[in-house]
Amino acid sequence: MTMTEPAPANETASSKASAARAVGLSKVYGAGETRVVALDEISIDFARGEFTAVMGPSGCGKSTLLHCMAGLDTLSAGTTWIGDTDLTDLKDKALTKLRRDRVGFVFQAFNLLPVLTALENITLPMDIAGRKPDRQWLEEVVRATGLAGRLAHRPAQLSGGQQQRVACARAMASRPEIIFADEPTGNLDSRSSGEVLSFLCDSVRELGQTVAMVTHDPVAASYANRVVFLADGRVVKDIRHPTTDTVLEGLRSTTPGTSTHRPTPRT
Structure with missing residues (x-):
């Protein structure tokens, strides 16, 4: 089965408040x-209720940008916010609480605990924090993942795509203001990638989430509302209504030596 290209997620007004933003962000x-x-x-913002992809050549600062904006790494200069909260003013304890309560993370590695069921992995961060999940919201997240029949299974009993959807559901379970996803489909085949990307689109369109995703894949980026291109640690291009072709053109114009070959979805 091949992964088909979807229609872009719903558009949002450019005037929407930022879920996360940075001004004059430098990391040395x-x-x-x-x-x-x-x-x-770098100065950039991620609007609420929008799916943004971040692209660029290796070493351009894509993952560093997400880590700094999520409070996982310190800044050399500049300021970052989650909502109206200035992260540079926070002490370690307050920053840890903000990351736990208001930010979700999805990485290339699934990072699931093998001894726990899918449901236990989803609720683990809240269990550790001593918080009870919002059952209605949790049911919405589980519905969106399509994992309702797999919640009692352990990771070894799930496919790669199902495991990554569990990781996405875990990131969403606390209803964060923004989800930062770093190459979430990097370890998946085309079918599983399509499942995860469709879920991220649905979480934005149907559940009102905000997603910022680092990817190297033009097909993956075409699922987003917006694509931001980095080169040499700077934002060099910003496009809306992306398709695989416009993303490829953006890569060619911002990355010297990029192939003009249009990628075909993997089977």
Whole structure:
């Protein structure tokens, strides 16, 4: 089965409030001859209720941008917000609480505990925090994942796509203001990728979530409302209503030496 390209997720007004934003964000590693500027005074916002993909060549700062904006990494300069909260003002304990309560994370590795069921993995962060899940919201998330019949299964009994959907549901279970996804389909085949990407689209369109996703795949990026391109630690292009073809053109115009071959969805 091949992965078909979807219609873009619902459009949102450009004036919508930001779920997360950065102003003058810089991240520098090392000093002297070993100094590397990963992010160079980036200003960007991710609108509420919108699906944004972040693309660019290896080493351009894609993952670093998400990690800094999510409070997983410190800034060298600039300011980041989740909603109206300035992360640079927060102490470690408050930052940990913000990440737990208001931010969701999905990574390339599923990061599921093998001894727990799918449902137990989904609710684990709230269990650790001593919080009871909102049952109505949890049912909505489970419905969107299509995993209702698999909640009692452990990760080894699930396909890769199902495991990543469990990871997505875990990120959404606390109803965060934004979900940061770093190459969430990187370990999946085309069918499983389509399942996960369709779920992320549905979470935005039907559940009002906000998603910011790093990807290298033009087909994956075409599921988003908007694609932001990075190069050398800076935002160099920003397009809306993306298709695989317009994403490829964006990559060609921002990445020297990029192939002009249009990728075919994997089987």
